[in-house]
Amino acid sequence: MSKIKIATTKYPVLDIIKKRWSARAFSDKQIPEEELHTLFEAASWAASANNEQPWQYMYAHKGTPGFDTIANSLLPGNQPWAKNAAVLIVAIARKTFEANNSVNAYSIHDLGMANAHLLLQAHAFDIYCHTMAGFDKVKLAEEIKLSENQEAVCVIAAGFLAVAETLQEPFKIRELTGRKRKNINEFTFKL
Ligand SMILES: Cc1cc2nc3c(=O)[nH]c(=O)nc-3n(C[C@H](O)[C@H](O)[C@H](O)COP(=O)(O)O)c2cc1C
Known part of the structure; x- marks a missing residue:
């Protein structure tokens, strides 16, 4: 793996966080179902409003009709490389609370928390993930027959x-370029 992508940090950030990055070059190697289940279980341990x-995750392995359905929805900036992924996962937010059908204003936030767990757990298996909002949602x-209550937030x-x-x-140059972040003093404010 190109070392250029590993985050250079000022503070002792966890290794797994430093190593995660959004890859585009995927090999032919398939992801064992057991490892995928581990990623989903990691996602399930995220915090969420009212627990x-x-x-929800709908996923498909490369070479299946489900995979082609997801891949065909991707926009031109994503499809050329993402069609080589081993698995495509649709990350879906359920928009209302199960108990009383009222709107859950935190559903997308909480899906993002779960996705972060999934991405970090993936790195324990050397599985690389790339989140995309560039797809035709409608x-x-x-x-994939989503209901009104389900929003496909990202693939x-x-x-x-x-x-x-x-x-x-x-895409190649993006794969070979280091990652940058704002300094924490640009987005943290001590009151
Ligand atoms: C919600 C979301 C949507 C994104 N959509 C796209 C996308 O459509 N295409 C793409 O190439 N990258 C997409 N990205 C990846 C970001 O560009 C990437 O995370 C960011 O540049 C930081 O790079 P890093 O993940 O390698 O640290 C998306 C990331 C997130 C979290």
């Missing part, structure tokens, strides 16, 4: 890494 656990929702491409040279430009 509602408003996340088309995908129709094709996550997951797989093992291939070398960046397997990518076409402009």
